[in-house]
Structure formats: C-alpha cells, structure tokens
Amino acid sequence: MPVSTDIEVTVKTAYVEAQSDPQQDRYVFSYTITIANHGDRPSQLLNRHWIISDASGGVEEVRGEGVVGQQPRLLPGQAFEYTSGAILQTPVGSMHGEYEFADDNGERFEVAIAPFSLSMPNLVH
Numbered sequence: 108m109p110v111s112t113d114i115e116v117t118v119k120t121a122y123v124e125a126q127s128d129p130q131q132d133r134y135v136f137s138y139t140i141t142i143a144n145h146g147d148r149p150s151q152l153l154n155r156h157w158i159i160s161d162a163s164g165g166v167e168e169v170r171g172e173g174v175v176g177q178q179p180r181l182l183p184g185q186a187f188e189y190t191s192g193a194i195l196q197t198p199v200g201s202m203h204g205e206y207e208f209a210d211d212n213g214e215r216f217e218v219a220i221a222p223f224s225l226s227m228p229n230l231v232h
Contacts (some may be wrong), residue, residue: 108215111216117220135194140188142179144186148212150210155206160202203219
C-alpha cells in the first residue's frame with residue numbers, strides 16, 4: 108500500500124496520575140493526536156493500527172476502524188484532533204503505528220505515525 112506524506116500526524120502526551128496506581132503496576136497515559144491534510148485531495152481515515160510497548164518488553168497491538176468511533180474525512184487544509192489513552196504496566200513506554208486512509212477515488216494509502224514516548228513525569232532526569 109502506498110505511503111503518503113500529505114497527511115501530518117502530531118502527538119501530545121500526558122500522564123494521568125488520578126487514574127494510575129503504581130502499586131498495582133497501572134500507569135495511565137493520554138495522547139492527543141492532530142491529523143492535518145496538507146495535500147490537495149480530500150481523504151478519509153478508515154483504520155488504525157497501534158503497537159504499544161512498555162519498558163518490560165510487553166507489546167500490545169491494536170487494530171480497528173477509525174479513531175474514537177469516527178472515520179473523519181479531511182478536506183485539503185483541514186485538521187482533526189482527538190484524545191485517547193493507553194494503560195501500561197511500567198512508568199515508561201512508547202507507541203507507534205499507522206492510519207489507513209482512502210481518497211475520494213477510493214485509492215487507499217497509509218500514513219505512518221512515528222514512535223512517541225509515554226513517560227511518567229520526573230522519572231527521567
């Protein structure tokens with residue numbers, strides 16, 4: 108499947124202390140994703156694929172339709188933002204993956220999501 112650079116994905120992460128329980132090896136993180144269409148063709152996000160890793164070598168793979176129950180269609184110049192979360196068994200981890208899009212002609216393409224860190228604050232100096 109072709110890979111597109113017309114769609115830009117940016118990520119902001121946060122540790123959710125109120126939902127975490129380090130005594131139980133439960134570390135909750137939120138991530139806010141902004142997906143911007145810098146290309147010249149409308150494109151719709153169809154599917155997501157995430158690989159979530161923790162510091163102990165645990166890996167979870169997530170595949171599904173859309174994001175947060177939606178399959179946003181982005182016109183050129185438009186952006187879509189959503190927030191979701193991940194629960195790790197360690198205070199540090201990472202995520203990466205890809206989105207599958209289709210343009211209005213039905214041509215499907217992938218957009219890579221570069222690895223990003225999930226880390227409890229003040230853990231790494």
